[in-house]
Amino acid sequence: MLIKAIKTVAALAGLTLAMATGAQTGPQHGALNAALSGDLTPTHDPVIIREGDTYYVFSTGSPGPGRGYIRARTSKDLVHWREQAALIPALPAWATQAVPGTRDMWAPDISRGEDGRYRLYYAVSTFGSNRSAIGLFTSPTLDPKAPGYGWRDEGMVVQSTEQDDFNAIDPNHIVDTQGRHWLALGSFWTGIKLFALNPATGKLLRAGEKPFSIARRPAPAGGPAPVEAPFIIGHGGYHWLFVSYDYCCKGVNSTYYTVVGRSKAVTGPYLGKDNSALMNGQGTIFLRADLQEQGRFRGPGHPGFLHDRDGKDYVVYHAYDKANQGAPTLRIAPVTWGTDGWPIADD
Secondary structure, three states: OHHHHHHHHHHHHHHHHHHHHOOOOOOOOOHHHHHOEEOOOOOOOOEEEEEOOEEEEEEOOOOOOOOOEOEEEEEOOOOEEEEEOOOEOOOOHHHHHHOOOOOOOEEEEEEEOOOOOEEEEEEEOOOOOOOEEEEEEEEOOOOOOOOOOOOEEEEEEEEEOOOOOOOOOOOEEEEOOOOOEEEEEOEOOOOEEEEEEOOOOOOEOOOOOOOEEEEOOOOOOOOOOOEEEEEEEEEOOEEEEEEEEOOOOOHHHOOOEEEEEEEOOOOOOOEOOOOOEHHHOOOEEEEOOOOOOOOOEEEEEEEEEEEOOOOOEEEEEEEEEHHHOOEEEEEEEEEEEOOOOOEEEOO
16 A cells, blocks of 8 residues: 555655656556646536636536536646636526526536637536536636626527527537637437637527438437537647547446547538548547456546646546445546647556
8 A cells, every 4th residue: 555655645746747847758557647646526517727827627516505507627737636616606586587497507618709708608408308408607817816806797609499490508619710709509309519719709500490411320220329518629720529429427427439520611520530431420439448357447538628727638527436335436647649740548
């Protein structure tokens, strides 16, 4: 036990030093995830961003007395994490009217708008229904101690109902290689959709316009083939679409895993390394569900990405910890780009 403890401390110290100095050698395989400490659970549907010297992770909230909505965690070094006060004290009135029975805010996405305000997209829904909506809050800063801090309700962005073929949850804001703004979203139904946004407002560019379809999994005869949690990033002249397949939310029995495809156009088609199409439920595996007999962390998925100031890339995601009763747990991995140009997660 003593030897193991010494090795753990040494690995943590080495990782922290490497990150602080911007060393290019990088951590040993999986070293960042192994070193994570602090308030790591419960974390579900995380997204990550940096303001100043502080990293922020926002995730699906768990409402309760005095708790509020959208969980917030902060770190100075990507290793040690502390939970902060929830961002939003109550559901907006429009949300409870648009989606009767909604009790939570799901799957936040964070970005910075052209006006300098941070844009927090989030979903309201009920489990198993596509009567859902995406809302938007904005704030001039992420730091609760900074002057002017406060989240302003900007209202609804887009809604889905039983008459639609998509589910308006799991939002992700994208600025494409031409500077146009988009919102990707979707879960189950006919897959992942892409809506054009007005960059000035963060709302739909043209209300009522039919979205682009960018990923789906044709349902087999035995039932649905789930796809959800889109996240699009730009790299090397391509748009890279990450989506999660199969089932989350089942603890250690979760079968979630994440695939990736790329496209020159943000509207697709997105293809895997072998040219398999995400519109056919294929793609290249990025985060895999470990073998049941080997993996402690099950069902890795719902990724978010950070391109840090030193040029390094990171993916944040959740996975279910077999050693902690299947708790959804914060995971962060450095991302490198292979000689073939494809991303590799050091998970």
